[in-house]
Amino acid sequence: xxxxxxxxxxxxxxxxxxxxxxxxxxxxxxxxxxxxxxxxxxxxxxxxxxxxxxxxxxxxxxxxxxxxxxxxxxxxxxxxxxxxxxxxxxxxxxxxxxxxxxxxxxxxxxxxxxxxxxxxxxxxxxxxxxxxxxxxxxxxxxxxxxxxxxxxxxxxxxxxxxxxxxxxxxxxxxxxxxxxxxxxxxxxxxxxxxxxxxxxxxxxxxxxxxxxxxxxxxxxxxxxxxxxxxxxxxxxxxxxxxxxxxxxxxxxxxxxxxxxxxxxxxxxxxxxxxxxxxxxxxxxxxxxxxxxxxxxxxxxxxxxxxxxxxxxxxxxx
Numbered sequence: 001x002x003x004x005x006x007x008x009x010x011x012x013x014x015x016x017x018x019x020x021x022x023x024x025x026x027x028x029x030x031x032x033x034x035x036x037x038x039x040x041x042x043x044x045x046x047x048x049x050x051x052x053x054x055x056x057x058x059x060x061x062x063x064x065x066x067x068x069x070x071x072x073x074x075x076x077x078x079x080x081x082x083x084x085x086x087x088x089x090x091x092x093x094x095x096x097x098x099x100x101x102x103x104x105x106x107x108x109x110x111x112x113x114x115x116x117x118x119x120x121x122x123x124x125x126x127x128x129x130x131x132x133x134x135x136x137x138x139x140x141x142x143x144x145x146x147x148x149x150x151x152x153x154x155x156x157x158x159x160x161x162x163x164x165x166x167x168x169x170x171x172x173x174x175x176x177x178x179x180x181x182x183x184x185x186x187x188x189x190x191x192x193x194x195x196x197x198x199x200x201x202x203x204x205x206x207x208x209x210x211x212x213x214x215x216x217x218x219x220x221x222x223x224x225x226x227x228x229x230x231x232x233x234x235x236x237x238x239x240x241x242x243x244x245x246x247x248x249x250x251x252x253x254x255x256x257x258x259x260x261x262x263x264x265x266x267x268x269x270x271x272x273x274x275x276x277x278x279x280x281x282x283x284x285x286x287x288x289x290x291x292x293x294x295x296x297x298x299x300x301x302x303x304x305x306x307x308x309x310x311x312x313x314x315x316x317x
Contacts, residue, residue, distance in 0.1 A: 008246065008314075009312040009313075010309065011138075011311060019106060021047070021049065022102075023049070023105055024052065024075075024076070024109075025054065025109045026051070026054070026109075026110040031113070033140040033308070036310050037138035042075045051080065052096065054084065055081060056084050057086050058084075059298070092121065093122055093124070096126070101130050103132055108137075108138060109137050110138040116272065117293045117295065119272060124169040128169075128283070137276060140311075141308030141310075143307055162296055163295045164198040164199075164294045167291040170282050170286070171290055172287065177262050178203075179201045179262065180201060180204070180255070181205070182207060182255055182267070183267050185208045185222070185225045186269030187220060190225075191269055192228040195292070205238060207238055208270075209221060209242030210239035210241075222237075244273060244277070245273045245277030248277025252264065266278050266282060266289055266292070267292050278291070280317065284317075
């Protein structure tokens with residue numbers, strides 16, 4: 001999949017139009033950017049027949065208050081809500097498959113408010129269960145990340161202990177093949193080294209976001225993943241555009257060709273556009289990959305602030 005074969009639209013700057021959307025799927029934390037794309041579509045008079053709101057208990061303090069209800073009802077008269085407790089991992093996918101989406105419906109999926117493993121799981125349901133072939137994906141970048149005590153090395157998205165697990169919908173054992181860990185770096189300090197120690201791979205490829213949303217973020221990512229980098233070596237670092245799912249997809253395609261006889265274990269700790277590209281590659285190549293993630297007990301709801309650029313990725317799955 002090459003970037004010029006699928007539309008990547010900068011919603012803030014380019015001429016933008018969409019037909020009516022049958023189902024618009026979103027989730028939210030306490031970050032205002034989670035509603036940016038929905039507001040934009042409303043302003044552009046895009047009719048949304050049904051909003052599917054998936055609410056996760058792992059985001060502390062997030063609830064559907066009166067302001068949220070007003071916001072949603074302004075955009076659609078039909079609001080379908082899926083609630084997911086901490087102990088029922090995967091319930092979102094089960095309920096989404098029953099919501100009434102048909103394979104020929106026009107679907108919008110805003111990944112801004114979703115955790116990374118939930119993006120993988122719900123895309124699997126839309127494609128493998130419901131048989132959706134074409135989808136409009138939306139993402140709004142943060143303008144700033146929130147660092148505890150003002151220090152870059154104190155950034156964390158996750159709260160509590162980790163539990164490293166395979167995302168069940170992408171659980172390829174590899175039948176004894178050598179395992180190549182492909183780790184897309186994030187900002188959470190030393191989480192990547194935790195994953196490496198759990199996997200103990202035959203070889204590790206580190207993927208860093210460059211160019212990133214802001215120039216300094218590339219260096220912050222490298223600094224906060226120092227332990228993994230010093231373990232596997234700087235020669236194992238490759239770079240992809242942080243806001244491009246197609247760059248992430250093509251990166252995985254190149255790695256898979258190089259290690260054609262091995263199992264590719266994909267762990268995305270980086271941006272959600274990277275996760276989208278990795279999910280698309282995994283859906284198209286289930287025999288080559290498995291997907292894993294260090295699940296935290298909870299997610300922080302204020303890990304970023306203000307609203308950055310918004311993107312629409314028009315994708316054939």
